Amino acid sequence: xxxxxxxxxxxxxxxxxxxxxxxxxxxxxxxxxxxxxxxxxxxxxxxxxxxxxxxxxxxxxxxxxxxxxxxxxxxxxxxxxxxxxxxxxxxxxxxxxxxxxxxxxxxxxxxxxxxxxxxxxxxxxxxxxxxxxxxxxxxxxxxxxxxxxxxxxxxxxxxxxxxxxxxxxxxxxxxxxxxxxxxxxxxxxxxxxxxxxxxxxxxxxxxxxxxxxxxxxxxxxxxxxxxxxxxxxxxxxxxxxxxxxxxxxxxxxxxxxxxxxxxxxxxxxxxxxxxxxxxxxxxxxxxxxxxxxxxxxxxxxxxxxxxxxxxxxxxxxxxxxxx
Amino acid sequence: xxxxxxxxxxxxxxxxxxxxxxxxxxxxxxxxxxxxxxxxxxxxxxxxxxxxxxxxxxxxxxxxxxxxxxxxxxxxxxxxxxxxxxxxxxxxxxxxxxxxxxxxxxxxxxxxxxxxxxxxxxxxxxxxxxxxxxxxxxxxxxxxxxxxxxxxxxxxxxxxxxxxxxxxxxxxxxxxxxxxxxxxxxxxxxxxxxxxxxxxxxxxxxxxxxxxxxxxxxxxxxxxxxxxxxxxxxxxxxxxxxxxxxxxxxxxxxxxxxxxxxxxxxxxxxxxxxxxxxxxxxxxxxxxxxxxxxxxxxxxxxxxxxxxxxxxxxxxxxxxxxxxxx
Numbered sequence: 021x022x023x024x025x026x027x028x029x030x031x032x033x034x035x036x037x038x039x040x041x042x043x044x045x046x047x048x049x050x051x052x053x054x055x056x057x058x059x060x061x062x063x064x065x066x067x068x069x070x071x072x073x074x075x076x077x078x079x080x081x082x083x084x085x086x087x088x089x090x091x092x093x094x095x096x097x098x099x100x101x102x103x104x105x106x107x108x109x110x111x112x113x114x115x116x117x118x119x120x121x122x123x124x125x126x127x128x129x130x131x132x133x134x135x136x137x138x139x140x141x142x143x144x145x146x147x148x149x150x151x152x153x154x155x156x157x158x159x160x161x162x163x164x165x166x167x168x169x170x171x172x173x174x175x176x177x178x179x180x181x182x183x184x185x186x187x188x189x190x191x192x193x194x195x196x197x198x199x200x201x202x203x204x205x206x207x208x209x210x211x212x213x214x215x216x217x218x219x220x221x222x223x224x225x226x227x228x229x230x231x232x233x234x235x236x237x238x239x240x241x242x243x244x245x246x247x248x249x250x251x252x253x254x255x256x257x258x259x260x261x262x263x264x265x266x267x268x269x270x271x272x273x274x275x276x277x278x279x280x281x282x283x284x285x286x287x288x289x290x291x292x293x294x295x296x297x298x299x300x301x302x303x304x305x306x307x308x309x310x311x312x313x314x315x316x317x318x319x320x321x322x323x324x325x326x327x328x329x330x331x332x333x334x335x336x337x338x339x340x341x342x343x
Numbered sequence: 344x345x346x347x348x349x350x351x352x353x354x355x356x357x358x359x360x361x362x363x364x365x366x367x368x369x370x371x372x373x374x375x376x377x378x379x380x381x382x383x384x385x386x387x388x389x390x391x392x393x394x395x396x397x398x399x400x401x402x403x404x405x406x407x408x409x410x411x412x413x414x415x416x417x418x419x420x421x422x423x424x425x426x427x428x429x430x431x432x433x434x435x436x437x438x439x440x441x442x443x444x445x446x447x448x449x450x451x452x453x454x455x456x457x458x459x460x461x462x463x464x465x466x467x468x469x470x471x472x473x474x475x476x477x478x479x480x481x482x483x484x485x486x487x488x489x490x491x492x493x494x495x496x497x498x499x500x501x502x503x504x505x506x507x508x509x510x511x512x513x514x515x516x517x518x519x520x521x522x523x524x525x526x527x528x529x530x531x532x533x534x535x536x537x538x539x540x541x542x543x544x545x546x547x548x549x550x551x552x553x554x555x556x557x558x559x560x561x562x563x564x565x566x567x568x569x570x571x572x573x574x575x576x577x578x579x580x581x582x583x584x585x586x587x588x589x590x591x592x593x594x595x596x597x598x599x600x601x602x603x604x605x606x607x608x609x610x611x612x613x614x615x616x617x618x619x620x621x622x623x624x625x626x627x628x629x630x631x632x633x634x635x636x637x638x639x640x641x642x643x644x645x646x647x648x649x650x651x652x653x654x655x656x657x658x659x660x661x662x663x664x665x666x667x668x669x
Contacts, residue, residue: 237445238440238442238445238446239445239446239447239448239449240448241401241403241440241446242438242440242446242447242508242511243448244401244432245399245401245432245433245438245440245512246432246433246437246438246459246460246463246511246512246515247429247430247431247432247433247434247460247463247464247515248429248433248459248460248463249429249463252459252463256451257448257451260448260450260451261448261449261450263450334450335449335450336450336495336497336498337449337450337495337497
């Protein structure tokens with residue numbers, strides 16, 4: 021077990037190193053920081069001074085180590101666009117996106133898992149088929165269409181929920197949370213529901229397929245032959261066999277939402293990382309884009325690490341494959 | 344005459360293929376007496392496993408029981424509701440599956456699986472349930488029950504897993520155990536150990552057993568009486584000694600002779616039955632065995648021979664083999 025954890029952590033660290041290097045190459049090779057930072061009438065001496073100050077006269081590897089050292093100390097560089105520290109920009113936007121992602125994950129689990137189990141246990145029932153029909157829509161409709169539909173119904177027609185913004189925000193340390201106010205919850209419902217549409221549909225289909233397959237297996241037949249109740253057979257004996265892929269998918273999807281909810285954030289004017297990313301691309305703000313790239317890498321790797329560390333808890337056979 | 348524990352009459356199972364019902368099991372009748380081991384032999388596809396599954400209503404669709412009666416201790420199993428049937432499964436009739444590699448749940452510990460089975464039927468409460476589970480792990484011959492209790496199936500060898508399967512089938516004290524090819528998936532050396540274990544457990548607990556196998560060696564070692572199935576019908580039922588010494592049905596004799604046996608001069612005698620058993624839906628009219636039978640006559644080709652009882656044995660053949668006069 022200890023070996024397993026150690027090997028996963030080392031792998032994660034290595035991948036992060038590679039991502040940082042790519043991000044560094046981006047900063048080092050795209051755009052001209054001198055042109056951006058120097059005034060038009062700067063002298064050659066001023067120019068040489070700046071080159072020395074930014075370390076641009078150093079070899080590539082030395083600059084990368086310097087970059088890495090700064091990263092580890094929390095110095096992420098300055099935005100070309102706003103001249104603010106990148107760390108501050110990201111920290112301002114991150115809570116909104118992460119809260120949105122987790123609320124949509126909650127919706128996915130609360131809706132998708134029970135519905136998926138129902139469809140897997142009763143694949144031929146009318147209600148099960150109805151769910152599958154609806155889920156086809158969830159898979160095929162693009163996010164922004166779902167978002168606009170929800171706004172049209174719940175904001176415009178019914179006037180129940182706001183169509184943009186985060187509502188009232190409470191500041192706790194560096195984290196600004198919208199989950200402590202009623203208006204915050206009202207604001208997060210529509211974008212979170214939009215993001216979870218695809219996830220819910222996906223989880224339903226996956227659980228159904230998995231359960232139908234496990235339901236045919238010999239050990240489930242044997243469990244029946246021992247007279248165990250149907251509830252125990254499905255909810256304990258069968259479900260546990262389907263958890264690995266489900267956890268994997270949920271983890272990947274969570275990463276996807278945190279990193280790439282650009283479209284949905286735009287539709288709902290959600291002040292999150294997605295809109296920051298969009299603005300940075302439009303302004304060719306390389307340092308922000310590079311740090312965002314690393315941030316996305318960290319999110320995926322950390323989620324992946326958590327998921328992989330959960331594997332042996334669910335299925336002890338994972339450890340055997342290791343050795 | 345003793346009242347049988349399990350009595351199966353005219354059990355019929357059909358499979359629906361393209362809207363056309365095909366008979367997989369055709370009016371199979373037999374009984375198992377208290378404390379007895381009934382061997383059920385036949386080739387692959389003869390309907391042995393289907394018979395076992397039909398008794399506890401565990402047929403895999405599209406197989407379906409369409410006729411006959413099954414009674415256990417006088418209770419009609421074929422008329423039970425699904426909920427009542429659940430109490431019979433495991434509680435009154437234990438079922439030992441063939442392949443220990445696939446029949447244990449891979450993500451649940453041995454101990455949990457045993458406790459669940461015990462708790463479902465005996466309702467003893469946590470501590471006593473666990474004590475019984477540990478006791479069963481020891482009874483089926485696994486060392487360090489406390490360690491095994493926490494282990495997962497993949498941490499055990501095939502033989503050890505089959506011991507756990509046996510414990511799972513027996514742990515709620517059923518009065519009958521149906522063992523479906525319990526040793527077929529195992530190495531020969533392990534087979535012997537498992538058979539010995541089943542004999543010991545049978546002797547200790549007086550449980551009746553229906554032992555399904557294609558291996559006449561296993562039958563000779565374990566069974567009191569034997570039912571021979573052929574193409575979904577009972578060919579012959581006899582006490583084991585009589586069956587081997589004086590088979591009545593030509594198929595039984597063919598089956599015995601097809602088993603390699605050393606002769607007096609040290610060679611190996613092996614006679615095979617010509618042809619192959621008809622598959623589902625291809626059973627010829629009359630006796631199912633008639634195309635392969637050297638004694639077949641015109642009546643064998645038109646009328647299905649009924650199962651007739653003669654002293655301690657029964658057979659379905661118009662022209663049975665004569666008994667050797669001792």
